[in-house]
Amino acid sequence: MGFFSGRAAFIRFRVLNAPPQIFGEEHLQRLAAHAAGRQRVASADGIEIGWTAGEHVLDTDFQPAKNIVNDALVFDLRVDTDRLPPDLLRAYTAIELLALSRNNPSGFPSLRQKREAKEAARARLEEEARDGRFRKRKCYPLLWERLSNEIWFSSTAATAIDRMAGLLAQTFDLTLECMTAGRRAYHLAEVHARTRQVDDSAPSPFVPGITPASLAWIVDERNRDFLGNEFLLWLWFYTDTRGDTITLADRSELAVFPSQTLTLECPRGQTGLETIRSDAPTRLPEARRAVQAGKLPRKLGLTLVRHQEQYELTLHAENLALSAIRLPPLPDDITDPQQMRQERVTQLRHLVESLDLLYDAFVQRRLTREWEKELHAMQSWLKKEERRAA
Template sequence: MGFFTGRATFLRFKVNGPAPRQFDDEHLARLMDRQAGRQRIASADGVETGWTAGEHILDTDFHLAKNIINDTLTFDLRVDTDKLPADLLRAYIAVELKALSKDNPSGFASARQKREAKEMARDRLEQESKDGRYRKRKCIPVLWDRQTNEVLFGATSLTQVDRLCSLFEQTFGAELDCVTAGRRAYHLAELNTRTRMVDDSSPSVFVPGSTPADVAWIADESSRDFLGNEFLLWLWYYTDVHSDTIKLADDSEVTLMIARTLNLECPRGQTGHETISHEGPSRLPEARRAIQSGKLPRKAGLTLVRHSDQYELTLHAETLGVGGAKLPPPDEGADARGKLDDRANQLRTLIETLDLLYDAFGQKRFSSEWAGELESMQKWLKREDRRAA
């Protein structure tokens, strides 16, 4: 059921407003009021959205025991799209065109007949689609954690984010803000009174002459999401030069390794991108050549160990979205409900670990130490990799 089985994938959203005192029947009633299939009102693009209870795409049976687990409210966003089959549309056009042009002396269809055939074929398909035969249904898990007042959305793509935010506000009367790298940096800066430094920040020059003043994939000048790209590059540098263990603000330690996958892209938008799959992608010579040319990490596989618990995941730089996170197994001695509660706690611990790790970067990035750190990173990028040689 959503976040409670298998690997976890999610974007994080902060709920604007106070956290609920507890999740109860009122929240389930609101979900039922906007359950999938109840309201036959589609958006302008013909897409319908609604909530489901999480077991399957037709499950609208919301229950306290099923949908409220360890201070979390769990459910699914269902997106219904009528997708007319292109091959059948072409076939209907051919049938209609043959019937319209059969008496033409030239043996060829006129332009008017071609237009009529297309209109008739589309009308026929749209009429057939009214019974739902061409409807594509997709469910995306959602988890609202009362303890942090955050919503986890089971995707790393921003495609359905607007639908989630709109329906969530209609249902619960609260807006959602995506916790991207820039917004998370601002939040941590508020806690540590360094907001002005985040506001004044600009992309760091890791490779003089190659690093641009703007990053191609971030169109909004006010965005500080490029900090996510710098964060991944800093992790790469730190684990390569200093240690694979980083001390965190709560006095715990996290041991990390870049593993499995690495996606690098030119911030100028000129030399394309590279995706490297390997058990240790950052150790490969082609990866080093890419960052030496000025490319920045946009996605990296990470293995994290904290408090003796190991997590494997893919971290997306700008959104801080988590992909395919493998969590520690639950306590074998626990009952079914206990395992669900444990899973919720493991999700919280993973998010806490990522936040503390990002804060460790922020403490360097927004302090007087950053100039020296940046100079060290520039030297690191210039050096020849002896292991690769």
């Protein structure tokens, strides 16, 4: 499964229903009732979806030991798509067209014959596809985390998310909310009665006269996901000017190091996207020139250390999705496969908790008067870098 081997990646969804008291046979039976391959009739686009147990694309044997791990329900979404080979379709069309136009006095096929040849070729290919020879199967791992009542889904593609959410609604009657930067800020503001501050927030003018009042990738005026872009820029500023250690709300300390990758984009949608790869991308002069020109971070690679555990990942600004996650090595005394899976879930929970506390530390500044002072410091930081470059 994607969460238990290699580098993990997922986007988080809050489950708006009450959390289950415990995962058990009832949940596994519901998954089995909507297992991949049970759907009799394909959807209008010819795509079939269903759940799998995770060991391989044909595994529909749901078991507690396999699919219930450390208070989490883990399983896969499988998407089956029939992809008719275009080269074979062209070949069948040519064969049909030759047969239809053989007796034409002109020696050329008519428009009607061309249309009939295409229809006959597609019908022949669809008949051959009935046995599944052209079917493509793709699995997307999910983890339903009971303690926080969240769904972690391994794809950020809109079509995959829509299919996952729709099938979860059929299977468990769940309603989901994507935990984007804006939604996370609202949830935190509700705790401190500061939702008005989130409503009134607007993109900050980090480079006065250059930073626009709206972002090209934020099309909804009510959307506050631009806070994710400001969060990544603030992390860049903080680690560049104040050190790499941030004290969190629970009094623990988190060491933050920008690393590996940085993606910036023009908020006006004019000068394009720029991706920089380096051990320390924020230290490179081209990265600084890009942000001085008004570009904002869309993705940033991070190395985090908290409670002596080190994590590597890429954080996406607007939806706070995580990718290329490298977890700490497991302790040497854990050799049982089931214990290893349980420890992986514990590590992922610790990583998510650390990121939430880090983002909350930013939002606490962003939604108070302290932000005016912080914004002025960031503007001075950028001007200072401009003088240094000159």
